[in-house]
Amino acid sequence: MFLTIANIVLPVFLIVSTGAVYARWFKPDLAWINKLNMDVFIPALIFSVLSSSDFQLVNYLHLALGAAAVALGSGLLLWPLVKPLHVEARTFLPPMMFNNTGNMGIPLLVLAFGESALPAAVTVFITVTLLHFTLGLYILDRSTRFSSLLRVPIVLATLAGLVFSHFELIMPGSLALPIEMLGQISIPLMLFALGVRLLDVDLSDMKLGVIGAIACPVSGVLMAYLVAPFLTLPGDQWGILLVFAALPPAVLNFMLAEKYQQEPQRVASIVLAGNFASLAFIPAALWLALF
Secondary structure (H helix, E strand, O other): OHHHHHHHHHHHHHHHHHHHHHHHHHOOOOHHHHHHHHHHHHHHHHHHHHOOOOOOHHHHHHHHHHHHHHHHHHHHHHHHHHHHHOOOHHHHHHHHHOEOHHHHHHHHHHHHHOHHHHHHHHHHHHHHHHHHHHHHHHHHOOOOOHHHHHHOHHHHHHHHHHHHHHOOOOOOHHHHHHHHHHHHHHHHHHHHHHHHHHOOOOOOOHHHHHHHHHHHHHHHHHHHHHHHHHOOOOOOHHHHHHHHHOOOEOHHHHHHHHHOOOOHHHHHHHHHHHHHHHHHHHHHHHHHHHO
């Protein structure tokens, strides 16, 4: 059991650590690479998975509903903590709701459940990403226009992939293969970039960071168990939902807090502490999901 979990977790954290070590010595500017990943590689991965002949949205509908319920429910569960922690809801709740489904979630779920879990992992990623770019942005800025979503490559790739899936359209092999290859770049690159990005944040608010690091996975797992009886999750999908629920806050929370000037240093503390705490919470979630 220990070796099984170690073989899943260690590759993920070794790649993250490689990114952190490289950034510590060479201080690379990955802004353009992160943009390339968000604009090209991740959309290619999403489109490749969704447009494949064996992807049927109905098979993952309950998983998507479960992921949405975990994200939204975590925010509701932890809302009462805002006042005693003396922190703004717009600072504390988004990192609790929107966890690291991209940089850590997709690679981790594929390692834990095999390549066959990739469509499910992508479904969870899409669900949380759409919520983050709609409700998440609205929490930070009430003047957000949702029409801007139509300019987000991830959203466009999702829509295109679902159209191909629904109408059973077939992509010519000469196009499908390079799109699939571009998508495969995104998974290790997400992990490497996570290690680089974590060096940009600090633990200036240790108390809030530690509380958030514990509250995020605990509330997520609790919500997963609460909604599970209302869902029909075949095969490994319950385990996938459970591991997703235990993921740490996404680095994107810090980037958006910085963009909207919503106490970015406090959000950074939560994100960094949460990702360190995942060294304990992720193995525990894998144990619950696999054994």
